[in-house]
Amino acid sequence: QVQLEQSGAEVKKPGASVKVSCKASGYTFSKYGISWVRRAPGQGLEWMGWISAYNGNTNYAEKLQGRVTMTTDTSTSTAYMELRRLKSDDTAVYYCARDLGFWRGSAFDSWGQGTLVTVSS
Amino acid sequence: QSVLTQPPSVSAAPGQKVTISCSGSSSNIGNSYVSWYQHLPGTAPKLLIYENNLRPSGIPDRFSGSKSGTSATLGITGLQTGDEADYYCGTWDSSLSAAVFGGGTKLTVL
Numbered sequence: 200q201v202q203l204e205q206s207g208a209e210v211k212k213p214g215a216s217v218k219v220s221c222k223a224s225g226y227t228f229s230k231y232g233i234s235w236v237r238r239a240p241g242q243g244l245e246w247m248g249w250i251s252a253y254n255g256n257t258n259y260a261e262k263l264q265g266r267v268t269m270t271t272d273t274s275t276s277t278a279y280m281e282l283r284r285l286k287s288d289d290t291a292v293y294y295c296a297r298d299l300g301f302w303r304g305s306a307f308d309s310w311g312q313g314t315l316v317t318v319s320s
Numbered sequence: 321q322s323v324l325t326q327p328p329s330v331s332a333a334p335g336q337k338v339t340i341s342c343s344g345s346s347s348n349i350g351n352s353y354v355s356w357y358q359h360l361p362g363t364a365p366k367l368l369i370y371e372n373n374l375r376p377s378g379i380p381d382r383f384s385g386s387k388s389g390t391s392a393t394l395g396i397t398g399l400q401t402g403d404e405a406d407y408y409c410g411t412w413d414s415s416l417s418a419a420v421f422g423g424g425t426k427l428t429v430l
Binding site for chain 2: 234236238243244245246249258260261292294296298299301303304305306307308309310311312313
């Protein structure tokens with residue numbers, strides 16, 4: 200079955216960077232994109248961006264442009280999300296999700312377990 | 321401010337039916353498929369409905385989805401206490417070139 204396994208919780212200071220990993224199994228990695236979604240305390244789900252596991256093309260949410268980078272390593276079926284210049288309101292649980300594609304409404308059919316990133320001085 | 325509009329909360333008694341609305345525009349719901357997710361904080365969100373009205377395997381037929389114009393609706397019948405969660409609609413917005421979510425609806429089963 201499809202599984203997405205994320206790296207563990209992180210605590211970072213404002214201004215630092217964080218890199219979260221998402222290891223996929225149970226399907227052909229290159230056939231689907233990976234989206235990253237976060238949920239801050241008391242807030243709703245927020246889409247951060249998407250990366251093609253086929254060719255590495257990316258599409259980032261406008262508000263995160265310049266601070267976020269998404270990459271993949273097809274040799275290990277792993278996706279990565281790096282967020283730089285962290286601020287306190289980046290404190291959230293970060294999820295990776297398998298993306299069925301924008302032509303299918305960008306539905307996310309499998310999700311990682313989530314990675315808590317806490318930004319605090 | 322979310323691109324898609326959902327009611328903040330809905331409630332109903334066990335065994336009853338509830339509907340959750342999701343309103344958008346011609347650049348998102350009016351032009352794309354809608355998905356619905358169930359999320360309990362501390363767990364991974366779960367896909368309930370995709371492509372407006374399709375259920376992934378393992379999702380009971382108590383959950384249903386529909387779309388008309390620029391709005392979509394999630395229906396849940398035979399409510400159980402285990403259905404208490406936050407529910408989100410989502411779709412693709414062609415003007416933003418971005419996936420978008422509603423603000424979420426908290427379901428309380430009284």
